[in-house]
Amino acid sequence: MAVKSIDITGLTKRYGEHIAVNNLDLSIDKGEIFGLLGPNGAGKSTTILMLLGLTEVDAGCVKVCGIDSGRYPLEVKRKVGYLPEDVGFYNDYSGLQNLMYVARLNNIPEEEAKERALEILQEVGLEDVKDNKVATYSRGMRQRLGLADVLIKNPEVIILDEPTLGLDPEGVKKFLQLIVRLSRKKGMTVLFSSHHLHQIQQVCDRVGIFVKGKMLAEGKISSLAEQLFSKNTFTLEGAISTAVQDAAEPLLSIKELVQKIKQIKGVAQVELNNNQFVIESQKDVTVELSRLVVQSGYGLNFLSKKEYGLDDIYYQYFQEGQAHEK
Numbered sequence: 001m002a003v004k005s006i007d008i009t010g011l012t013k014r015y016g017e018h019i020a021v022n023n024l025d026l027s028i029d030k031g032e033i034f035g036l037l038g039p040n041g042a043g044k045s046t047t048i049l050m051l052l053g054l055t056e057v058d059a060g061c062v063k064v065c066g067i068d069s070g071r072y073p074l075e076v077k078r079k080v081g082y083l084p085e086d087v088g089f090y091n092d093y094s095g096l097q098n099l100m101y102v103a104r105l106n107n108i109p110e111e112e113a114k115e116r117a118l119e120i121l122q123e124v125g126l127e128d129v130k131d132n133k134v135a136t137y138s139r140g141m142r143q144r145l146g147l148a149d150v151l152i153k154n155p156e157v158i159i160l161d162e163p164t165l166g167l168d169p170e171g172v173k174k175f176l177q178l179i180v181r182l183s184r185k186k187g188m189t190v191l192f193s194s195h196h197l198h199q200i201q202q203v204c205d206r207v208g209i210f211v212k213g214k215m216l217a218e219g220k221i222s223s224l225a226e227q228l229f230s231k232n233t234f235t236l237e238g239a240i241s242t243a244v245q246d247a248a249e250p251l252l253s254i255k256e257l258v259q260k261i262k263q264i265k266g267v268a269q270v271e272l273n274n275n276q277f278v279i280e281s282q283k284d285v286t287v288e289l290s291r292l293v294v295q296s297g298y299g300l301n302f303l304s305k306k307e308y309g310l311d312d313i314y315y316q317y318f319q320e321g322q323a324h325e326k
């Protein structure tokens, strides 16, 4: 059985009458990159605070690396690195000095700290500017230094709360690549909280869709799409051309062709309108479809394939969540 790095059961948090986190169950395996996806106010930060043992739990249990966060927050702190939206640094210190300061706070011996700090600064791409004052760093550089802060204590789990806020697209891309590389290299578990669908889609092994304190759905992106779209996760759109140069008479009428398309394995539904078609299928049937059309004496004016992505999944669940509330 996979080792669980994060294990949450029945977790609930109220602020007065308001339920910020409502009976949440979630487990994340060691080495996994899990995306907690939800709009502002969904309860992501509150969940993270409970994971870190920084806010009291009203009901349920949170364990990180097998340790109860509510009861042993200091032990959990040793295992977890937390990167908030905005990290505070000493602007008059260099990147290296800031990192050494954090190492001292974590009681890492001076020699070892220096060696590790230099190695990590290289890993996060700040080696060349390590001696420059942090005041001169760009937003992207500050976030990477924040990640270095997290890594210096060699955590088993890292928790990132909207870590890419304020980064430009290139900065986001580099930051996400860095997270994946580090997680794979060091076998670290990552909880990545964000409301950016595409960022989550790019890096996460598994995703939880979290809205108004509740987990609406959770799983691999492909399996969420399967559950939602009743297994027809591919849509092919195209147009049949009857004007194929130098071709003999078509072997089938368009109607017969549609019947043949319906017989392709995996095809669930075919709609045809003025030679334009929309096909819903369980698997990618592009090759079979184009071969059949051509062999029947027709051509294709265009063919486009759409696979449901996280945005379709998210909005669908999000709407379902809203509908259930009404």
Ligand SMILES: Nc1ncnc2c1ncn2[C@@H]1O[C@H](COP(=O)(O)OP(=O)(O)OP(=O)(O)O)[C@@H](O)[C@H]1O
Residues within 6 Å of the ligand: 015, 020, 038, 039, 040, 041, 042, 043, 044, 045, 046, 047
């Ligand atoms: N200390 C607090 N006192 C009262 N209500 C709070 C407190 N902290 C959070 N809340 C409320 O709990 C809900 C969840 O907030 P939370 O910050 O966890 O959401 P989030 O998903 O992290 O969103 P964001 O990305 O905007 O921070 C919100 O309605 C928020 O107003």
